[in-house]
Amino acid sequence: MNYIKKIASKFWEDGYVILESFFDSELMDNYNSKILDHYGVNPNWEHNNEFISKSAVEVIPWFPYREGKPYFDEIDKHKVFNDITNEILQDNWENLYCMMMFSKAGSKGQAWHQDCPPENPLKYNLNRLVYTHDITDETGGEIVIMPEAHKAGILPVGKPHEDIEGQIVYKPKKGTVIFLHGHCFHRVMPVKKDRISSNFRAVPQGTPEDITDICVYRNMRYKFSTEEVIEERI
Template structure:
């Protein structure tokens, strides 16, 4: 199911921007209202296996092994599109890109992709309650621009009670000044534990309260890709160093306006 949004950007000589949204209006509204949207089995078969193998290849090349016994355990891999062609193929990932344009506007930037690997029953691999983009001062200035990022969480393995589901608090992306109650791993009233099959995507607003439950001996390896979208005028995050001669280098030299916009290059935006 899909529908078309017809955007007009009020800027000199800017053409209209139609967007074919690969979701229903109700699904997009659910993301807006609740802060998350589940897309089941976006990747299957060979496409899913290719991503599974690719993240392990990058981890092996960088010398990563299972780590435990600390907060935020597991392995984090940065700038994946620069490091393996399987990830570069997700630069224009539909339907995620179209849903990002439906919620952020027609001009969207694709931020660097991160990967995370967690292993069964390794200690410290649960993630505490956190959010990604809340930098709202109190009191809020009159012209302060709320930060908006839509993260596509791509789960390459089954997410269930054994491997550790992800917990979210619906609607919390709208809370500008609340603090997490209790401890970093305590249950929160209204939380929802999401279990999804391998190859599924959970799209979340970056300010949604969420956490990952711990892995167990009965679970399997848990491989996750995080693909963020934001406005193209937002500053890039500083996680890790972008490889100077990575796979994305030809994209930065492309004359294509949409490509440059997706990279956040100013002349591509305007």
């Protein structure tokens, strides 16, 4: 229990915590194959061209549980995974959704963003990122995080992928889990080879189900449900 409390304390200090070798290699290989089977050789983009051009985001999501495909229960129901979540979010937190993310070789990755508007510090999501294969120099797609940005308010206006002083760049290995606050600034670097990550998103009790419908980028706020830019940030 002290171990879990230390993880939660580190999370609230930095806005994220990285746990290497959390899931075993065999499970990750199994899940990686299932995800690749879903996407096939040449999956189609889910977003419209305006979003892709303005956000510098090229990620194809898949929500297996919404399709009645509970393929990933060994993560979703993992006791320690959920005990850590409970210590971070406290009692009666809720699963938001499970999202697989695929980036094609040669794509832009993801620009700096906050998963939900940061104006209310009590309204946020928790990303629980799981990596089913190694992210390396050869694959690209490193995750970039701004430490303590969950306490910094809104992401500053600027170029979508431009470096921010103080950022950390991390290459997760297979089996790594990253717990990441939804208000924390983060991005994914350009992708050289096909890249997969998965996100078992959770929220504190009472958080609206559409908490991640509006995403904050350095140049806009975007509403996914209506596929529109609701604020230009210049």
